[in-house]
Amino acid sequence: MKQDSVDSFLPLSPATLHILLALAGEKLHGYAIMQEIARQSEGRYKPGPGILYDNLQRLTMQGIVAAAGEDPEDPRRRYYRLTALGRRVLSTEIARLEGVVREARQRMPAKAQGGI
Amino acid sequence: MRRLYSALIRLHPRYFREQFGPEMMAIFEQASGSQGRLIADAFASLFRQWTCRPQPVEAPAAGGSLFMSLEPYRIRPVALVYGAYATLALFVAVIFLIDHPAKTARWLVGMERAAKSVLPISRSSLEGQDLNSTVQLPEPVVDPWKKLAVAYFKYLPVMKALDTDGDYTISGRELILAPAALRTLDLNHDGKLDPWECGAAAGSPRPAAFIRRNPVLAVIDTDRNGELSAEEIANSSVSLQALDRNGDGRLTPDEYLP
Numbered sequence: 300m301k302q303d304s305v306d307s308f309l310p311l312s313p314a315t316l317h318i319l320l321a322l323a324g325e326k327l328h329g330y331a332i333m334q335e336i337a338r339q340s341e342g343r344y345k346p347g348p349g350i351l352y353d354n355l356q357r358l359t360m361q362g363i364v365a366a367a368g369e370d371p372e373d374p375r376r377r378y379y380r381l382t383a384l385g386r387r388v389l390s391t392e393i394a395r396l397e398g399v400v401r402e403a404r405q406r407m408p409a410k411a412q413g414g415i
Numbered sequence: 416m417r418r419l420y421s422a423l424i425r426l427h428p429r430y431f432r433e434q435f436g437p438e439m440m441a442i443f444e445q446a447s448g449s450q451g452r453l454i455a456d457a458f459a460s461l462f463r464q465w466t467c468r469p470q471p472v473e474a475p476a477a478g479g480s481l482f483m484s485l486e487p488y489r490i491r492p493v494a495l496v497y498g499a500y501a502t503l504a505l506f507v508a509v510i511f512l513i514d515h516p517a518k519t520a521r522w523l524v525g526m527e528r529a530a531k532s533v534l535p536i537s538r539s540s541l542e543g544q545d546l547n548s549t550v551q552l553p554e555p556v557v558d559p560w561k562k563l564a565v566a567y568f569k570y571l572p573v574m575k576a577l578d579t580d581g582d583y584t585i586s587g588r589e590l591i592l593a594p595a596a597l598r599t600l601d602l603n604h605d606g607k608l609d610p611w612e613c614g615a616a617a618g619s620p621r622p623a624a625f626i627r628r629n630p631v632l633a634v635i636d637t638d639r640n641g642e643l644s645a646e647e648i649a650n651s652s653v654s655l656q657a658l659d660r661n662g663d664g665r666l667t668p669d670e671y672l673p
Contacts, residue, residue, distance in 0.1 A: 329435075330442045347453055348442050349460025352435040353468070375437035 308361065308388050309395060314346055314354050319363070319381065319389045326367040326380035329355070355379060363388055416450045417443065423457040431464050466492050564668040571629055572614045574671070576600055585655070585666035593651040597635075597643065606645040613643070631671050634658055 311319070321327060321335035329351055337345050346354075358364040363385035370376035381389065420443050424436045443453055469491055564583040568574045576596040577585050589596070600612050610622035613632055619625060623641025626632045635647050635654045647654070658670045 329438045330445055333442070333446075345452075347456025347460070348435075348439045349456045349463065352431070352439065353460065353463060356431070356434065373441055375441040377438060 305384070305387050305391050308363070309392055311388070311392050312354075313344065314350055315358065316389075316392060317344060317346070318351070318354055318358065319385060319392075322364065322379060322381045322385070323389060326378040328370055328376040328378050330376070332379070358385070416454065420450070420454055420457055423454065423461055426461055428464050428468075431468075560668040560672075563672055567668075567672055570614065571631070572600065573597065573629075573631060577631070583668060585671065587664040590652050590655055590664075590666070593655055594648050597648045597651055608643040608648065610641060628673060630658055630673055631655065631666075 317336040317339060318332060320339060321332045327335060329348065333346060333348070333351060355364060359366070359379075361384075362382055364379050365382050367378040367380040370378065421440065424432060424439055427436065439457070443450065446453060561583055564574075568578070568583065576599055577589055577593055579589055579592065579596065580586070585593075597608060600608055602612055610619065610625045611617065613626065613629075615622045615625035626636050626641050626643075627639070632643070634657045635643050635651045637647055637650070637654060638644070643651075655666065658666050660670055
């Protein structure tokens with residue numbers, strides 16, 4: 300897989316980044332993705348279903364996320380998972396963000412960094 | 416609340432509703448504590464899906480369609496708005512080009528000069544007929560005052576500044592705008608016009624006489640000090656009316672020429 304094709308998706312929007320992070324561990328259905336995002340962001344970011352499925356539709360078309368079957372308990376629910384491309388996009392974005400944090404630590408004085 | 420949310424889901428575009436509608440309803444039923452927020456989210460989603468997201472073209476009915484789109488998506492409503500803006504801009508540009516043929520003669524071939532007719536002429540029907548005819552053109556009317564005014568305008572830039580429509584007559588509207596027109600000649604921005612700014616030659620030995628020789632400048636220079644002060648420029652609309660001898664509210668060449 301070419302690096303250029305991965306770079307064309309970057310930088311990710313906050314909603315996309317949170318969705319990919321939520322799906323990084325295991326396959327999840329929509330409501331579980333929303334809960335996982337709220338947990339990861341400590342309740343500061345709670346996307347509604349409209350935003351979630353708008354992003355899932357785009358990510359599915361781009362081949363970053365794929366459907367992973369229905370919930371046997373409630374067939375209306377559908378599971379989603381990261382594809383190989385999705386994992387590569389997420390890891391590249393995390394590497395990019397690490398670079399941003401490293402640059403911020405070098406430029407900002409220790410006092411101003413606070414919790415960084 | 417559930418009915419309202421269900422109705423909002425049904426109002427979404429078909430491709431989105433069929434793919435995600437049941438899942439959104441399942442989330443609504445599960446998240447019972449924040450239904451108000453979910454309804455607000457559904458309204459926002461409704462707007463977003465109809466206006467900002469491309470919608471796939473539905474399969475044509477049996478027998479095929481007359482038109483085929485190269486793109487797999489319908490045109491977004493927002494794209495239609497952009498297209499309307501682009502069309503309006505093009506329309507305005509074409510109207511501008513047609514309205515200013517002198518400036519655009521190089522591009523609009525045939526706008527100023529009549530082109531030769533491309534209609535076929537049957538010459539056989541004209542054989543044997545006397546085609547000689549005499550056309551009498553009226554004598555061109557030459558206005559002597561206008562010829563003098565053209566030369567005077569080249570000599571005195573103040574006149575060109577005052578006559579904004581270029582008809583060699585200072586109309587009532589141009590008299591009202593006289594102060595603003597005169598201020599455009601103030602090259603050194605000192606608020607007043609000296610004889611050189613009014614058009615006196617650079618090496619003129621008596622620049623003040625230049626002001627007195629030209630009636631338009633002379634009537635504005637009320638204190639006769641050989642230059643037009645800021646106050647005199649401000650009052651020029653009234654001062655210039657002293658030259659309107661026939662009282663028709665405008666200055667014609669026979670009134671402003673020396």
